[in-house]
Amino acid sequence: xxxxxxxxxxxxxxxxxxxxxxxxxxxxxxxxxxxxxxxxxxxxxxxxxxxxxxxxxxxxxxxxxxxxxxxxxxxxxxxxxxxxxxxxxxxxxxxxxxxxxxxxxxxxxxxxxxxxxxxxxxxxxxxxxxxxxxxxxxxxxxxxxxxxxxxxxxxxxxxxxxxxxxxxxxxxxxxxxxxxxxxxxxxxxxxxxxxxxxxxxxxxxxxxxxxxxxxxxxxxxxxxxxxxxxxxxxxxxxxxxxxxxxxxxxxxxxxxxxxxxxxxxxxxxxxxxxxxxxxxxxxxxxxxxxxxxxxxxxxxxxxxxxxxxxxxxxxxxxxxxxxxxxxxxxxxxxxxxxxxxxxxxxxxxxxxxxxxxxxxxxxxxxxxxxxxxxxxxxxxxxxxxxxxxxxxxxxxxxxxxxxxxxxxxxxxxxxxxxxxxxxxxxxxxxxxxxxxxxxxxxxxxxxxxxxxxxxxxxxxxxxxxxxxxxxxxxxxxxxxxxxxxxxxxxxxxxxxxxxxx
Amino acid sequence: xxxxxxxxxxxxxxxxxxxxxxxxxxxxxxxxxxxxxxxxxxxxxxxxxxxxxxxxxxxxxxxxxxxxxxxxxxxxxxxxxxxxxxxxxxxxxxxxxxxxxxxxxxxxxxxxxxxxxxxxxxxxxxxxxxxxxxxxxxxxxxxxxxxxxxxxxxxxxxxxxxxxxxxxxxxxxxxxxxxxxxxxxxxxxxxxxxxxxxxxxxxxxxxxxxxxxxxxxxxxxxxxxxxxxxxxxxxxxxxxxxxxxxxxxxxxxxxxxxxxxxxxxxxxxxxxxxxxxxxxxxxxxxxxxxxxxxxxxxxxxxxxxxxxxxxxxxxxxxxxxxxxx
Numbered sequence: 001x002x003x004x005x006x007x008x009x010x011x012x013x014x015x016x017x018x019x020x021x022x023x024x025x026x027x028x029x030x031x032x033x034x035x036x037x038x039x040x041x042x043x044x045x046x047x048x049x050x051x052x053x054x055x056x057x058x059x060x061x062x063x064x065x066x067x068x069x070x071x072x073x074x075x076x077x078x079x080x081x082x083x084x085x086x087x088x089x090x091x092x093x094x095x096x097x098x099x100x101x102x103x104x105x106x107x108x109x110x111x112x113x114x115x116x117x118x119x120x121x122x123x124x125x126x127x128x129x130x131x132x133x134x135x136x137x138x139x140x141x142x143x144x145x146x147x148x149x150x151x152x153x154x155x156x157x158x159x160x161x162x163x164x165x166x167x168x169x170x171x172x173x174x175x176x177x178x179x180x181x182x183x184x185x186x187x188x189x190x191x192x193x194x195x196x197x198x199x200x201x202x203x204x205x206x207x208x209x210x211x212x213x214x215x216x217x218x219x220x221x222x223x224x225x226x227x228x229x230x231x232x233x234x235x236x237x238x239x240x241x242x243x244x245x246x247x248x249x250x251x252x253x254x255x256x257x258x259x260x261x262x263x264x265x266x267x268x269x270x271x272x273x274x275x276x277x278x279x280x281x282x283x284x285x286x287x288x289x290x291x292x293x294x295x296x297x298x299x300x301x302x303x304x305x306x307x308x309x310x311x312x313x314x315x316x317x318x319x320x321x322x323x324x325x326x327x328x329x330x331x332x333x334x335x336x337x338x339x340x341x342x343x344x345x346x347x348x349x350x351x352x353x354x355x356x357x358x359x360x361x362x363x364x365x366x367x368x369x370x371x372x373x374x375x376x377x378x379x380x381x382x383x384x385x386x387x388x389x390x391x392x393x394x395x396x397x398x399x400x401x402x403x404x405x406x407x408x409x410x411x412x413x414x415x416x417x418x419x420x421x422x423x424x425x426x427x428x429x430x431x432x433x434x435x436x437x438x439x440x441x442x443x444x445x446x447x448x449x450x451x452x453x454x455x456x457x458x459x460x461x462x463x464x465x466x467x468x469x470x471x472x473x474x475x476x477x478x479x480x481x482x483x484x485x486x487x488x489x490x491x492x493x494x495x496x497x498x499x500x501x
Numbered sequence: 502x503x504x505x506x507x508x509x510x511x512x513x514x515x516x517x518x519x520x521x522x523x524x525x526x527x528x529x530x531x532x533x534x535x536x537x538x539x540x541x542x543x544x545x546x547x548x549x550x551x552x553x554x555x556x557x558x559x560x561x562x563x564x565x566x567x568x569x570x571x572x573x574x575x576x577x578x579x580x581x582x583x584x585x586x587x588x589x590x591x592x593x594x595x596x597x598x599x600x601x602x603x604x605x606x607x608x609x610x611x612x613x614x615x616x617x618x619x620x621x622x623x624x625x626x627x628x629x630x631x632x633x634x635x636x637x638x639x640x641x642x643x644x645x646x647x648x649x650x651x652x653x654x655x656x657x658x659x660x661x662x663x664x665x666x667x668x669x670x671x672x673x674x675x676x677x678x679x680x681x682x683x684x685x686x687x688x689x690x691x692x693x694x695x696x697x698x699x700x701x702x703x704x705x706x707x708x709x710x711x712x713x714x715x716x717x718x719x720x721x722x723x724x725x726x727x728x729x730x731x732x733x734x735x736x737x738x739x740x741x742x743x744x745x746x747x748x749x750x751x752x753x754x755x756x757x758x759x760x761x762x763x764x765x766x767x768x769x770x771x772x773x774x775x776x777x778x779x780x781x782x783x784x785x786x787x788x789x790x791x792x793x794x795x796x797x798x799x800x801x802x803x804x805x806x807x808x809x810x811x812x813x814x815x816x817x818x819x820x821x822x823x824x825x826x
Contacts, residue, residue, distance in 0.1 A: 042548040042575065049561065136703035140689075180579050182692045185667035187612050194586040194616025198578025265699060320718050321699050328549030328695065335718070336557045338788060343721055407543075407576045408583060451689050455705075458661045458687035 006351050010058065010358030018059040019363040024370055026066020031074050031082045031378070033207045034401015037067035038325045045333045053339045054352050058359030060333065064326045065309045065363055068269060069113040069371060072302055076105045077226070077382045078394060080210040084202065084440060085269025085305035087433055088277040090210070091157075092290065092297030099293050100227030102383070106375035107240035108295055109302045110368060112251055115244070116303030117364035119255035120262070120310025124317070125357045129346050131311075132318035134263050140455065141466055144448030145475040146264070147441040150271050152479050153278045154437045156486045157291075161429060168430045172438020173445075175200045175418075182443060183450040195410035204402040204411040205418050205439055209432035211398050212419020218391050225390065228383050237372070243295045250280050250296050251303040258304035262311030265323050269305040270440055276304035278482065310360065317345045317353060535771045536596055539570040542758075543599040545584030547577045550693065551631055551714060551794075552600050555756055558788055559628075562779045579615070580666075581605050586616030593763035595772055603627075603755035607812050608668050608819065619808065625769040626776045627757035627799035627807060629789060631712035633674040633729040633750070634740075638701060639722055641708065646726045646746055649708065653684035660686045663700040664710035665693055668819075670754040671710040674729060676818045681748045698723070712753060713737070717793030729753055730795055752814065757799070766801075773801040 009015070029040040040063050048056035071082035076093035089109065096105040123131065138146075151173075155165040178189045179199025190196040218225055244251065254276035261272035280300035281290040290297050312323030320341045322328035334341060345353045382390070402415040422432050456462030466472065540563070544552050556573050563571040576584040584599060585606060591597045601624055609615040635649065643649040653660045664671035667690045675688040689706060691697040694715050701709040702722055709715075713734060716723050725740045729750045733742060743750040758776065760769055777800055779785055789796055799807040 038548065045548075045557065046560065046573075049557075135699065139700065139703060139705035180582075181667075183667060183690045185580075185690075187614050190614040192614045194579060194582050194614060197614050197616070198583040201578075265695065319699075319702065321695050321702075322549065325547065325549070328547075329553075330549075332549040332554045332557070335554055335792060336788075338791060340718060342719070406578055406583070407574060408578060447692065451691070454687055454689050455661060458659055460659070 003350075003354050006354030007358035007361075009054070009351075009355040010362055015055060015058050015355075015359050016362060018055055019062045019359050020366050020370070022059045022062025023066035023363050023367050024374075026063040026068075027070035027073075027367075027371065027374055029063070030067030030070025032397055032401060033074055033080050033082050033211060034203060034398065034404060036083055036203060036405070037064050038329060039404065040064075040067055041326045041329045045329065045336075048333055049337065053334060053337055054355040054359070056333060056337070057330070057352070057356040058363065060326075060330045061309070061313070061356065061360045062363035064330070065117055065306065065360065066367060067326075068305055068309055069109070069117070069302070069367055071305075072109040072113065072298075073106065073375065073378050076109065076298070077102060077379060078211070079214050080394075081206060083269070084206060084436075085273055085308065086301070087206070087270055087436060088273040088301040089298060089305075090433070091277065091301075092292070092294045095291070095293035096295070096298065097226050097379075101293065102226055102379045103376070104236045104239060104243075104295070105298055106379055107236055107372065108243060108298045110371035110375055111240055111244050112254075112299045112302035113306040113371070114364055114368045115251050116255045116258055116306035117309055117367065118361065119252070119303070120259050120307035121357060121360045121364060122310070123259045123307075124310040124313050124360075125354070128314050129318050129343070131259075131263055131314050134260065135265060135315040135319060135321060135323070137471060138264050139469070140448045140451035141469060142448070142471050142475065143264075144445055144452055144466075145472050145479065146271070147445035147448065149475055149479050149482070150274060150437060150441045151445070152482045153274055154434050156482050157274075157278055157281070162486065164429045165431070165434045168425070168432075168434030169438040171425075171430070172435040172440075173442040174438075175205065175435070176439045176442030177446070182447050195408070198406070198408065198410075200414055200418075200439065201402075201405055201408075201411050202436070202440055203405050204415040206432075206436050207398050207402055208415035208417070208419035209422035209435055211394065212416065213423040213426050213432070215391055215395055215398075215419075216423050218387055224383075225387060226383050244299065247296050247299045250283070251299050253279060253283070254300040254304035255307040258307030259311035259314075261304075262308035262323050263314050265315055265321055268312075268324050269308045270437065272308050273301035273305040274437065276300045282485075306364075313360075317341050318343065535768065536567055536569045538596060539572055540595075541597045542571050542573050543584055543588075543597070544573060544575050545577065545581035545600060545602075546575065548575050551712075551754070552602060552756055554792065555629060555789070555794060556600060558785060559776070559779055562782050562785050563775065566775060566778055580609065582609050582615045582617065585609070585622060588617070588759065589621055589761045589763070591761050593761040593765075595760060595764055595768035598625075598758050598760055598772065601757045601759045603630075603757075603808075603811055604668070604670055604673060604815055607808070607815060611819070619812075621762060622759040623762050623764060623769060624757050624759045624804045624808070625773045625801045627755055627797055627804065628776060628780050629794045629796045630753045630755040631670075631714045631793065632734070632753040632795055633670055634711055634713050634716060634725040635678070635727050636698075636701065636709040636711040636716055636723050636725055637707075638704070639724055641724075643708065643726060646741070646743075649726055650682050650684055652707075653682070653686050657685040658687055660684075660708070661689055661706040662686055662708050662710050663689050663691055663697040663706040665697045665712075666690055670752065671697075671712075673815060673818050674750060674752070675710045676821060678743070678748065678750055680818075680821070681750065712793065713795070714793035717791070734793075734795065736790060736793065752811070753795075755797070755811070757804070769801050 029035045071086035072089045074080045074082040075086040075089040079094040081087045093105045257276045258272040277300045281287045312327050315321045315323045316327040402412045456465040560571045610618045727743045
């Protein structure tokens, strides 16, 4: 029972303090659009050099998990995901807040994030080495199909016209080709500018497309931003627990999806939460409620994206391959300390691993009280701040946040231009989510396709490379399901008699 | 398109660094007049890569030596071009330095949208490189370099190799070696060493053009058939060099540091002296060795000759790569 003594080592006062500090800082950073988990971790790396590997891991892991959760605040309260992982949280979180249920949405997000986070960490500690092999089974072609799957899911999910969702995704795909091609190194749509060579930064596009239309609407419409909650109502914790209990299978399914997607390096929280959302809607008895403020939508996305934290650590610790961008920074920090990850993390170095896992568990658990406390004030203050203060404050944050991503003023220009474009497109029914996901998934699809094509040429059988691998076939089946089922459903709605007979 | 000047806009990392400096009242008193304050060190890539890791290792010793902080910031985009094209707009007082990489800064400017020329960057020191290596998994049927060449000859184009990036050091070494050995193999570029080694470990490819650093991190699962260094690496005494096997292939991804062009030579020289001293620190050397890096010393005065030599070694391959496009 050595494992337990290692796990308990996480409970030293210093480690506990690091976990609490890390989570609190992470929540604030995650809630501010533009300040990402990757950046938070990178800024703090020098501080960890004076620490033991366990303590460093606990601090960085706590910030990371807090940031992923914190992203849901801005998603729910101002319809702008604080991190890309929270994109799908806007689907139901913001409608809930509009209806005056912002407090309930924050409570649910806190509970689901804690549940998902715990699941991911437990998967890491129990099945880590086994699950790591999944990362290696995925080749370029599987990533290509996974990205295509993501794109079909977003189109099927969108409220309103599927065609408009496809148009949005196509705009995102087009934007993703600007700059330097990863595979091949070709320069596209740069028009001789070194700034365009750097491409459209995903997070600046996300801030522009979500946040600017919200700001314009806040100024253009006279009514309040969000419905104020009834007076004297708490955080509706009992109600939240009730909804969580009823949504327990949803939370479990979403946590499993989040953990598995996170093991694939390069996939990440945005895909995980999207797939979980889609599955939650598919399994739901009243799928029509999704997108209009359905609590299960928030439960699905938030449990799933926090499960990606533990899941992402699986390839990082077991194989030495970072599962997500923040993991890459954490891995780098460990290497600088002269600490090598790999199989010995579960052998010779298992003391460090288990103490870290213990710390991550503690960090995830303290997220519940800290999150409920911060959430209470976040919702109240966003509701009570007058628009004349709220709008400039958010506008200021979007600019600072966008600039800080890569210290590049041009990204701010791109953010504002895309924001204006996004506002116009939104009026014609083209929502920001398909555009942003096109931008995120485009490079994954392109890279996988070109690599698969090169492999196909080398082996002399393109068809076998793209369609002949069992994993690919599985994903293709999912793609067909997710595109054909909505078509079938709408056909059935239009032809009720024929379907009955 | 310069909307803001570099010095006016505060940024998160800079603020954080200032806070750090205020918090830690450490560092020996120094008589030297340079650096007067903390030095900004801009890495033109995302955090977590090899450029970042090696800079992080320098960070500690820079502080020991000067009593000032070395503050690392990231300015990723366009494979480094976004940062390098802006270097000359930054303060030229030696307190802003930027990481530079080979072959990037020689190859990038061949496209006009790169926005900078190699000569625009005032490199003051090249401090190490990640040697290229031909990497296979431990259970690979290729036991030696000759096995690999024989397999490639038997089925031209069918042997697939993963590698990090296009027109990167890996890509160039692949092209060079194929030419030297008279073989044709398929190079599949990945985004960074992490993805390239994942493809190798997952058996998506037969081998990998990687760096010795990759094998240092994955030595339980991978081995090198040969490494592009002048002499065998102390960490891998059993791995032959390409040279001793009869192929004149040495080099890899070199990393250096540059200042804006307007920086006085004297200041550049002082910076070169500081980083030269770091390169001599036994603890630093040991850590770099363990990660699989190979230290080089190309100080300010020698940089032009060093760059000219590297450029020459890329030329024939570049013609070949461009012709293939």
